[in-house]
Amino acid sequence: MKFSTYHVFFSKLSNPLRIKIISSLDEKPKSVSELSEKLRIEQSKLSHALRELKECNIVTAKKEGKRRIYSLSQTIIPILRLIECHSKNCNKCKGCGR
Numbered sequence: 001m002k003f004s005t006y007h008v009f010f011s012k013l014s015n016p017l018r019i020k021i022i023s024s025l026d027e028k029p030k031s032v033s034e035l036s037e038k039l040r041i042e043q044s045k046l047s048h049a050l051r052e053l054k055e056c057n058i059v060t061a062k063k064e065g066k067r068r069i070y071s072l073s074q075t076i077i078p079i080l081r082l083i084e085c086h087s088k089n090c091n092k093c094k095g096c097g098r
Helices: 004-013 016-027 032-039 043-055 076-089
Strands: 059-064 067-072
Touching: 004 016, 004 043, 016 032, 016 043, 016 059, 016 067, 016 076, 032 043, 032 067, 043 059, 067 076
Parallel strands: none
Antiparallel strands: 059 067
């Protein structure tokens, strides 16, 4: 993997709205309307953020009737668990252990 892809990947995770979406989808898969209600975000902003996350395969969408159900991709879940583990064990960084 080239280092240039790191920037693209981590830039997708550096946005507060995208982090809220990821956290919400970590609980369970949701539709745009469910995410909009839970996060109190208008659907147009949410759709834009979801598109960004889909571009990096952080979230996936499955069509159910007229709705799309978004969930975390199977490749991102282990990364999130590693980040959680790191933040619990990190004593040197003031921001990680919060």
